[in-house]
Amino acid sequence: MSGTAIDQRVSARLSQIAAALRIPFKLILDVGLPPLCPSCRDPVGDGAGLCAACWSKLSPIDRPFCEKLGIPFTYDPGPGIYSMQAIADPPAYARARAAVRYDDVARTMVHALKYGDRLDLAPIMAGWMARAGSELLADAEVVVPVPLHWRRMWARRFNQSATLAKLLADPRGLPLEVSALKRVKATPQQVGLSKSERAANVQGAFRVEPSGKAGIMRRHVLLVDDVLTSGATVDACARALLRAGARQVDVLIFARVVDSVRTPI
Secondary structure (H helix, E strand, O other): OOHHHHHHHHHHHHHHHHHHHHHHHHHHHHHHOOOEOOOOOOEOOOOOOOOHHHHOOOOEOOOOEOOOOOOEOOOOOOOOOOEHHHHHOOOOOOEEEEEEEOOHHHHHHHHHHHHOOOOOHHHHHHHHHHHHOHHHHHHOOEEEEOOOOHHHHHHHOOOHHHHHHHHHHHHHOOOEOOOOEEEOOOOOOOOOOOHHHHHHHOOOOEEEOHHHHHHHOOOEEEEEEEEEOOOHHHHHHHHHHHHOOOOEEEEEEEEEOOOOOOOEO
16 A cells, blocks of 8 residues: 555544544534634624624625626526526636625635634525536536545645535435545645636646546446636546546535626626
8 A cells, every 4th residue: 555545544534533523512612602604703693694684794606697607797698598608717616506695704704614613604505506507406416515625624624525425425325435536736825816827737647546437437426526716626526526427517506706797698
């Protein structure tokens, strides 16, 4: 067994231990310190999620939007219309849907889940994603989360995309292939990079191992992530899945960055 494989197994085991240890500590903290809204820091009455005021500030993405990229239009051009971006630079995936715009409240939720151990937010976020991606979930045959590199997995202790993917897959009886897609290159953070720099940053970063091909071969894959900015990461993941034999890849995310103006064609 290679040193990398051993490191990955050790990292996975330590992550499981760390997650198990967090449970009793969280119970103690919840008794002594009531959960706070991650956005405004006011106490949350029901013990989970956002306060009512911050919920009202979220911006759901509803139709009309680009049927391929899921980005909202400023007016309704009719059904089945693609944006100029989708026509000029089509992605490898077939369709993308996002629950909300990536604004201040959505960003706070994502960061609280990802870095603040606010696992109580995950079911709420997954619920919004299920609403936004109902047609994608109806067509999906297998769910795959965007993976973390094992070093980042060890630092964070869990993969927030895998948590959301499980909450989407389990109630619908869909198989969840957490290990099918691997991040084989430890890429720098995408924050602050241009679109072309983001694409170059993730080039060759993802691969389907031979052991993972059976789970996605000739299947309609639903790829799950928490945030979409330029789309470079999910596009790289989709290309790796399609090269490995997936029939089609759709993308479902919680929040996506939306430019102020989108024009349909």
